[in-house]
Amino acid sequence: xxxxxxxxxxxxxxxxxxxxxxxxxxxxxGSHKETRxxxxxxxxxxxxxxxxxxxxxxxxxxxxxxxxxxxxxGVSGNEPVSPVMLKLPAPVSLREALTSRLALxxxxxxxxxxxxxxxxxxxxxxxxxxxxxxxxxxxxxxxLEDREYVDLLNEFPSAKLTPQELVDHMxxxxxxxxxxxxxxxxxxxxxxxxxxxxxxxxxxxxRVGVASTFLAERAAAPTPVPVFVSxxxxxxxxxxxxxIIMVGPxxxxxxxxxxxxxxxxxxxxxxxxxxFGDQHRATDYLYEEEWTQWQAQGKLARADLAFSRDQIxxxxxxxxxxxxxxxxxxxxxGGAHFxxxxxxxxMAKDVDAALHEVIAQQxxxxxxGAAEYVKQMKKDKRYQRDVY
Numbered sequence: 001x002x003x004x005x006x007x008x009x010x011x012x013x014x015x016x017x018x019x020x021x022x023x024x025x026x027x028x029x030g031s032h033k034e035t036r037x038x039x040x041x042x043x044x045x046x047x048x049x050x051x052x053x054x055x056x057x058x059x060x061x062x063x064x065x066x067x068x069x070x071x072x073x074g075v076s077g078n079e080p081v082s083p084v085m086l087k088l089p090a091p092v093s094l095r096e097a098l099t100s101r102l103a104l105x106x107x108x109x110x111x112x113x114x115x116x117x118x119x120x121x122x123x124x125x126x127x128x129x130x131x132x133x134x135x136x137x138x139x140x141x142x143x144l145e146d147r148e149y150v151d152l153l154n155e156f157p158s159a160k161l162t163p164q165e166l167v168d169h170m171x172x173x174x175x176x177x178x179x180x181x182x183x184x185x186x187x188x189x190x191x192x193x194x195x196x197x198x199x200x201x202x203x204x205x206x207r208v209g210v211a212s213t214f215l216a217e218r219a220a221a222p223t224p225v226p227v228f229v230s231x232x233x234x235x236x237x238x239x240x241x242x243x244i245i246m247v248g249p250x251x252x253x254x255x256x257x258x259x260x261x262x263x264x265x266x267x268x269x270x271x272x273x274x275x276f277g278d279q280h281r282a283t284d285y286l287y288e289e290e291w292t293q294w295q296a297q298g299k300l301a302r303a304d305l306a307f308s309r310d311q312i313x314x315x316x317x318x319x320x321x322x323x324x325x326x327x328x329x330x331x332x333x334g335g336a337h338f339x340x341x342x343x344x345x346x347m348a349k350d351v352d353a354a355l356h357e358v359i360a361q362q363x364x365x366x367x368x369g370a371a372e373y374v375k376q377m378k379k380d381k382r383y384q385r386d387v388y
Contacts, residue, residue: 008046010228012175015058016045017224018191023216026194031283034197035251037181038215040225043189047228050184051258052235052386054177055191058100058226059214061173065150066098072153075163083167094163102170103210105148109140111169112152114161121158128156146202176211177230179341179386181254185265191227194254194286234339234386240268243336245328247351249277249306249317252342253286255386259339260290264299272299273331275317277306317347318354329362337382344387355383 010016022039040055049055070077073094080091086101098104109132116128130136131143149170153161182192197216198209219225236244236259244263246256253276263272274291278284284307285291294300304320321328332338340351352374360370377383 008048008229010045010047012056012228012230015056015175015226015228016042016047018042018045018227019221020215020219020225021190023220026286028283030280032279033284034199034216035284035286036195036197036216037287038193038195040191040193040227041189042191042227048184049180049191049229050235051180051262052232052255053180054230054232055180055193056175056177056228056230057211057215058175059173059211060100060218061098061104061210062208062213062218063099065104065148066095069098069104069150069153069166070094072150072157073161073163073166079163081163081167083170085168085170085172094167097167101173102167103173104150104170105207105210106171107144107147107149107152108169109144111149114165114169115152115156115159118159118161119156120160124156124158128159148205148207151203151205173210175228177388179251179254179258181257183258183261183265186261191229192257194251194257196251232386233381234341234384236262236268237270237337239270240266241270243271243273243301243331243334245273245275245331245336245338246341247275247317247321247339248341249275249347250342251286252340252347252386255341256339257287257290260294260300264294270336271301271331273302273304273336274300275304275306275320277308277315277317277320279307279309281305281307281310316350318350321351321354321358325358325362328358332359332377333363335382337384338377339384339386341386342388348385348387 019041020038021041024037026035026037027033077095079094081094081097082088082091083097083102112128112131116132119125119128131140178193178195180191181194182190195212195215197212200207246259248256256274260272291300291303295303304324306315306317306320308314308316340348356370356374359373360367374383
């Protein structure tokens with residue numbers, strides 16, 4: 001009987017201070033996207049992961065944003081605070097709380113109510129009263145969605161808050177989970193991630209995704225990256241002779257790169273089929289060299305690609321599924337496992353609808369029969385999703 005892996009002392013409550021050892025852009029010049037391949041060094045952590053697991057990352061906020069809030073409050077940043085959400089055993093400095101403990105985005109109605117009690121200028125009072133009026137109830141979520149805490153401090157300068165008053169309104173800065181893009185068989189002391197760097201504009205301000213830009217810009221050595229492994233039930237079949245079908249557009253391809261590494265390392269004999277999509281083939285085919293090599297070696301049986309902006313009519317992974325309906329049904333009927341990773345809002349729903357259609361059409365079933373078939377696939381763990 002094989003010995004079980006030693007348990008690491010590092011958990012979500014006690015993350016491992018990892019180091020980032022590689023950070024490279026996956027998109028080619030001319031892409032509208034910024035997707036990065038990141039290699040996190042977990043040597044010495046005793047952290048173990050399996051394909052399908054996620055890596056939890058505790059990010060820090062940008063220093064420029066922290067500085068601006070401190071400046072707006074008119075304080076030094078050294079003031080001790082005990083944010084109510086954190087339940088800390090002892091106070092920390094305002095700067096530390098804003099840098100690594102609290103989320104600077106997503107203000108709530110409650111902060112407006114507090115600002116309304118503090119405002120001294122007639123203009124600020126009137127604007128806050130209008131925002132909090134019953135008739136503004138419908139518009140308020142949209143107003144708040146476009147703003148972060150710093151915007152409100154800028155908009156209502158007469159409403160002076162103490163550091164403690166501000167931090168008591170803020171939420172905890174939560175870890176972000178990223179699907180692991182490597183197998184521990186070839187990479188026992190590394191975790192690979194495929195991260196889309198988030199940058200956008202609201203309320204005439206440049207915004208960023210806290211965790212994605214932390215990894216892309218602020219986590220270079222010697223800055224540690226606090227991490228933990230989040231267990232998942234998403235993974236390759238135990239039976240190595242089973243075929244697998246992987247649908248992962250964009251960064252949804254991450255776990256399937258791990259699946260391929262695992263299947264190759266363990267000598268799995270089942271066939272592997274990838275459906276991948278993004279905007280342009282020339283700039284956005286993530287890990288193209290690796291997929292091409294696996295195909296050339298006969299390890300990847302098929303790669304059906306959907307680059308939405310390469311032609312007038314947009315093409316998506318679900319369109320490629322429908323085009324290959326007969327072959328897809330042949331694999332599924334033969335016991336293949338079907339996996340989906342990526343955007344939950346639209347892609348996963350569209351892929352699910354296409355799967356039902358293919359099974360109904362090719363299997364000669366009505367909608368209810370196809371639904372029952374898919375339900376059974378889920379029960380048998382032959383249909384798994386990692387969506388976010």
